[in-house]
Amino acid sequence: MIYLDHNATSxxxxxxxxxCRHVLDGIHGNPxxxxxxxxxxxxxxxxxxxEIAGYVGLHDSQVIFTSGGTExxxxxxxxxxxxxxxxxxxxxxxxxxxVLEMAHLHSKQGVVVETIPVDGSGVIQPExxxxxxxxxxxxxxxxxxxxxNETGVLQPIAAITGVCRKMGVPLHVDAVQSLGKLDPExxxxxxxxxxxxxxxxKIGGPKGVGALLVDKALSxxxxxxxxxxxxNRRSGTENLIGVAGFGAALRQSAVTGDQERLxxxxxxxxxxxxxxxxxxxxxxxxxxxERLPNTxxxxxxxxxxxxxxxxxxxEGFAVGSGSACSSGKQKGSHVLQAMGVAAxxxxxxxxxxxxxxxxxxxxxxxxxRFIRIVTEIRAMSPIF
Amino acid sequence: MAYNDKVLDHYENxxxxxxxxxxxxxxxxxxVGAPACxxxxxxxxxxxxxxxxxxxxxxxxxxxxxxxxxxxxxxWIKGKTVDEALSIxxxxxxxxxxxxxxxxxCSVLAEDAIKAAVDDYRKKQD
Numbered sequence: 001m002i003y004l005d006h007n008a009t010s011x012x013x014x015x016x017x018x019x020c021r022h023v024l025d026g027i028h029g030n031p032x033x034x035x036x037x038x039x040x041x042x043x044x045x046x047x048x049x050x051e052i053a054g055y056v057g058l059h060d061s062q063v064i065f066t067s068g069g070t071e072x073x074x075x076x077x078x079x080x081x082x083x084x085x086x087x088x089x090x091x092x093x094x095x096x097x098x099v100l101e102m103a104h105l106h107s108k109q110g111v112v113v114e115t116i117p118v119d120g121s122g123v124i125q126p127e128x129x130x131x132x133x134x135x136x137x138x139x140x141x142x143x144x145x146x147x148x149n150e151t152g153v154l155q156p157i158a159a160i161t162g163v164c165r166k167m168g169v170p171l172h173v174d175a176v177q178s179l180g181k182l183d184p185e186x187x188x189x190x191x192x193x194x195x196x197x198x199x200x201x202k203i204g205g206p207k208g209v210g211a212l213l214v215d216k217a218l219s220x221x222x223x224x225x226x227x228x229x230x231x232n233r234r235s236g237t238e239n240l241i242g243v244a245g246f247g248a249a250l251r252q253s254a255v256t257g258d259q260e261r262l263x264x265x266x267x268x269x270x271x272x273x274x275x276x277x278x279x280x281x282x283x284x285x286x287x288x289x290e291r292l293p294n295t296x297x298x299x300x301x302x303x304x305x306x307x308x309x310x311x312x313x314x315e316g317f318a319v320g321s322g323s324a325c326s327s328g329k330q331k332g333s334h335v336l337q338a339m340g341v342a343a344x345x346x347x348x349x350x351x352x353x354x355x356x357x358x359x360x361x362x363x364x365x366x367x368x369r370f371i372r373i374v375t376e377i378r379a380m381s382p383i384f
Numbered sequence: 385m386a387y388n389d390k391v392l393d394h395y396e397n398x399x400x401x402x403x404x405x406x407x408x409x410x411x412x413x414x415x416v417g418a419p420a421c422x423x424x425x426x427x428x429x430x431x432x433x434x435x436x437x438x439x440x441x442x443x444x445x446x447x448x449x450x451x452x453x454x455x456x457x458x459x460w461i462k463g464k465t466v467d468e469a470l471s472i473x474x475x476x477x478x479x480x481x482x483x484x485x486x487x488x489x490c491s492v493l494a495e496d497a498i499k500a501a502v503d504d505y506r507k508k509q510d
Binding site: 302303304306307310311314332342343344347379380381382383384 | 387392395396398401415419420422424425426443444445446447448451
């Protein structure tokens, strides 16, 4: 199986697996216990916390371990909004469901949710955010992602951070997809926000662990109450095996990141140009603006994304599509729809995302098979 | 979730893919579904003087289950009279392909396609 779905999850880096194994085999204490085994566990936790803090340029106390991107997003939004039954939350139209659904929950508690539009390329305009904040009734928070998971398109986070600072409204940034995939300067844009979500498994760490980076000045209601771990911001015994793997994945990504990004970008750009010349009506999303170096979001008129995913799976290639068809009401990708793409095209979204262990040979094999399959499916389509 | 074997078989080796001249008087064409909903099926039947379906062709835009459903009905309706073809119910298609609940609409669409093709054929005979 050739794996080209790294935006869904990236295979574990050997260094991360090794770090997990080390804890699994030998560190059995509870990091909150005061005895020796507890202190050994605490040492692992503290050292990874320091590493992550160093990577993002914050203080150790600002790193809160969670179970992953979804929990980080929920902790951030709930942390600010749970004390309000009025006011406004601004979220972009293209956020991950973990943000959109959490916003929807808070709308039931009385917070008005307003969605920030994107332009035809999938980019949020900072001026629009400012205008919406000026007009909003008691703005409580803004939540915007750094890089979109479906198209890879980057958002002008530095400018949006500036707008939110000026207006005195806390900003949450979902940086799950951008972590480790951008040059350090660009990546750091996200870390200046008041709340930042990151996740281990998108950078070759284990699934089920992530972190929320929290501005010191921000008071945050815990989503999970209990023993008061993580500075009372996230109770529950920490996932030490996961945390160890997270640290190792980030460490490795920092070492090999520059070379990996170049390699990913070369593979993606090569594949895009090969497919564009072989399939003249190919639509590529986000290629006219800044985007992640590993992501290629495309659609072919007359072919459903789900059909391509299934067919490529049978041929031995794992790729992603926007959303699965269910009960005859295929909605297509909400991201593409926000960009103004028609439903019959947005339901054709196919996402190819390369990663740290993708080889040129794999991408070449994908190209050959993909072009053949497209021709076969099209011969069967009544609307092509 | 594993793919069902029969769905896979029709999906990878679809039967009777193709088109017939829709202007011929003995050809009935049914086009159902909408691209925005994710599925479009075009089913064509060629009916002989005895009212028996001699040939059937399909083209489908949609998921694997939609393709398998249309491929299956072309096999089933060949050699049947138009009335027999009309008696095929979506449940039989869904049962044959073991479609999960979220894919039942594919079998409904296939049944609708038969009706639409027969309808078109009958209109031409009036």
